[in-house]
Amino acid sequence: MAFVKQLPILVAGGGIAGVAAALAAAVSGREALVFERAGAFEEVGAGLQIGPNAVKALQRIGAWSEVAAIATAPPAIILRDAMSGRTVRRVQLAGAFEAMFGAPYRVAHRAHLHGALLAAAAEHPSITIRGGSAVQDISEDVDGVSLTLQDGTSHSGDVLIAADGMRSGIRQKLWPGSASVFAGQIIYRALTDMPATLADGDCVNLWMGRGFHCVHYPVGKEHRLNIVLVAHDGQLTDEIIEQCCAGLQDILAGAGKWLPWEARHVPPLSSWVKGRVALLGDSAHGTVPYFAQGSAMALEDAALLADLLRDAGTLPVNFAHLNKRMPRVATVHQASVRQGQIYSAKGPMAAARNLVLRMMPDQQFLSRLAWIYKNG
Numbered sequence: 001m002a003f004v005k006q007l008p009i010l011v012a013g014g015g016i017a018g019v020a021a022a023l024a025a026a027v028s029g030r031e032a033l034v035f036e037r038a039g040a041f042e043e044v045g046a047g048l049q050i051g052p053n054a055v056k057a058l059q060r061i062g063a064w065s066e067v068a069a070i071a072t073a074p075p076a077i078i079l080r081d082a083m084s085g086r087t088v089r090r091v092q093l094a095g096a097f098e099a100m101f102g103a104p105y106r107v108a109h110r111a112h113l114h115g116a117l118l119a120a121a122a123e124h125p126s127i128t129i130r131g132g133s134a135v136q137d138i139s140e141d142v143d144g145v146s147l148t149l150q151d152g153t154s155h156s157g158d159v160l161i162a163a164d165g166m167r168s169g170i171r172q173k174l175w176p177g178s179a180s181v182f183a184g185q186i187i188y189r190a191l192t193d194m195p196a197t198l199a200d201g202d203c204v205n206l207w208m209g210r211g212f213h214c215v216h217y218p219v220g221k222e223h224r225l226n227i228v229l230v231a232h233d234g235q236l237t238d239e240i241i242e243q244c245c246a247g248l249q250d251i252l253a254g255a256g257k258w259l260p261w262e263a264r265h266v267p268p269l270s271s272w273v274k275g276r277v278a279l280l281g282d283s284a285h286g287t288v289p290y291f292a293q294g295s296a297m298a299l300e301d302a303a304l305l306a307d308l309l310r311d312a313g314t315l316p317v318n319f320a321h322l323n324k325r326m327p328r329v330a331t332v333h334q335a336s337v338r339q340g341q342i343y344s345a346k347g348p349m350a351a352a353r354n355l356v357l358r359m360m361p362d363q364q365f366l367s368r369l370a371w372i373y374k375n376g
């Protein structure tokens with residue numbers, strides 16, 4: 001369906017997807033009104049990896065310079081066996097990697113990335129972001145779409161971007177039966193001081209264990225250590241920790257307070273658009289984070305939204321083109337599930353994995369990542 005350019009673009013949810021959508025509107029000459037449930041943007045969440053495709057999406061919505069200022073540049077990604085502690089593969093992130101994918105690889109605290117997007121949004125008078133504004137209901141007619149907030153006030157717009165996250169109320173209202181599903185794993189997150197003796201602590205370290213995997217990397221100016229442990233069979237137990245090599249045991253022992261998180265995904269939908277409402281980010285396609293691509297997909301959604309709005313000019317915009325991203329996002333979902341299985345493999349599967357990862361020539365290893373990092 002096509003819509004006439006006159007009213008503002010409404011955005012429900014002011015997370016990474018919501019602010020990115022507002023930036024997409026602003027760089028295309030449109031006004032955006034963002035309604036965020038939370039009263040204040042807090043330092044929630046932990047680290048995020050920002051692959052080259054996410055960097056390119058940030059450039060397209062005009063937010064890369066703000067993000068570059070807060071992001072950390074890890075020199076390498078190191079894949080290790082969690083039991084033996086041996087390095088299985090080391091992937092250098094400057095040089096050939098950056099040249100091949102056309103953008104750098106970065107990491108950041110989620111709140112710092114969000115803050116950078118908000119800083120970019122503050123540069124646009126056409127963006128208004130309202131905290132403490134929970135969207136309660138939405139309605140649509142031939143002239144536009146309206147939302148009602150919990151305080152009873154209503155706001156009208158041309159279209160509505162539902163960027164209200166994995167548990168999106170708007171998705172569940174318009175797509176009945178689309179509640180997110182528990183994927184079976186528990187994700188434990190911690191943020192701690194960088195241990196003084198940690199070798200390669202400035203890198204993205206991925207430890208592959210039996211039934212679990214662990215990722216850590218530095219975030220922020222203080223280079224705090226963001227640690228994520230995924231228990232693929234359920235809980236984080238003493239048994240998991242005891243089977244790790246001494247180096248990983250030390251890191252886990254120093255993690256302090258773990259925050260458990262259920263891994264979830266949104267069931268595949270046949271369209272992300274219904275009338276004047278489009279889902280964007282996790283509300284459309286939230287998935288398990290083992291490929292580190294959730295925010296990246298939200299940013300790519302927003303970059304496409306910017307293109308659609310810009311290409312439309314003064315003509316009506318064809319919102320349904322957002323669905324063109326469905327095959328790519330479905331592939332990311334499959335890759336996320338598969339990466340989790342590979343990283344947590346046991347017995348002969350783990351031995352075969354290590355062998356393949358160790359023996360694969362660099363060029364072949366990088367070529368296998370081109371579909372995700374080169375495109376967007």
Ligand SMILES: Cc1cc2nc3c(=O)[nH]c(=O)nc-3n(C[C@H](O)[C@H](O)[C@H](O)COP(=O)(O)OP(=O)(O)OC[C@H]3O[C@@H](n4cnc5c(N)ncnc54)[C@H](O)[C@@H]3O)c2cc1C
Pocket residue numbers: 012013014015016017018035036037038047048049050054133134135136163164165166168169187189228261280281282283289292293294295296297298
């Ligand atoms: C452990 C872990 C590690 C991850 N690592 C990576 C990574 O390395 N790289 C990567 O790219 N991604 C990663 N992700 C995924 C990434 O965090 C998410 O994909 C991304 O944050 C989704 O952003 P979003 O804005 O769509 O959703 P959210 O961040 O959930 O934002 C939704 C917003 O909507 C608001 N909201 C909800 N309901 C309403 C309402 N009714 N009215 C108004 N506002 C509302 C919420 O308050 C919230 O602010 C990871 C995720 C996890 C759990």
